[in-house]
Amino acid sequence: MHLTPWSYRADFAVFPLLLAWVGVVSLRPASPSQTEMWLASALAGVGLWTLLEYALHRWLLHQLQPFKRLHDAHHANPSQLIGTPTWISASLFIAVWWYLLRELPRPAAGGATAGLMLGYLAYSMLHDAVHHWRAAPGGWLAHAKLRHARHHRAGARSDFGVTTDAWDRLFRTASTPSAAPVHRQARP
Ligand SMILES: [Zn+2]
Ligand SMILES: [Zn+2]
Structure with missing residues (x-):
């Protein structure tokens, strides 16, 4: 849905605070083995997020109403401030x-939640970057912008991953870089 500039960027302030809160609550006090469990769970949470990001984007936002209608608004106007309000995403996490x-166990639950939130924060920041930031030609961000621009081509059914193209490769939805033209408003 359409957001104000303040609410569009609220994720970038609220989620670091939420991450810190989850970390403190789930790690204090913690033995070395509990800390290891937390870190392993956080790593698993980040990995799980990349799969969730792909699955939610491909099958929820592109196929299921009313989510599809809301996401179509982003495809129609990629540079506008459209997203999920922070109070909804934070409540879900x-x-x-x-x-x-x-x-x-408490460290595993906290670590997994922190990993999922870290993945979501990375996704939010990168999706903002690919649409609104300038990128040096040939760099990693320019590559991500081109890949996401191919997703934004009219009628495209490819390149659903934003933080990684690993799941697109696995599920054979990765397009080739030559599959331009790219969308006017999502170019680097
Ligand atoms: Zn999409
Ligand atoms: Zn986009």
């Missing part, structure tokens, strides 16, 4: 943490 706390 806190609900995930609450659920995991019932199923897993």
Whole structure:
């Protein structure tokens, strides 16, 4: 949905604070083995996020109403401030943490939640960057911008991953760089 400049960027302030809160609550006090469990769970959470990012984008935002209609607005106007309000995304992650706390040891639940949130924060920042930042030609961000621009081509059904193209490669939805022309508003 359309957001104000302040609410569009609220993720970038709120999620680091949430990450710190989850880290303190789930790691204090913690033994070395609990800290290792936290770190391993956080790593798994980041990896799981990349798969969630791909799956939610491909099958929820592109196929299921009313999410498709909301996401279509972003495709129609890629440079506009359209996204998920922070109060909704933060509430969902806190609900995930609450659920995991019932199923897993405290460090594992906290680490997995922190990893998922870190992945979401990276996704939010990178999706903002590919649409609104300038990138040095040939650099990593320029490559990410071109890949996402191919996703924004009219009728394209490829390149659903933003933080990584690993799942696009695995599920054979990665396009080739020559599959331009790219979208006017998403070019680097
Ligand atoms: Zn899309
Ligand atoms: Zn986009």
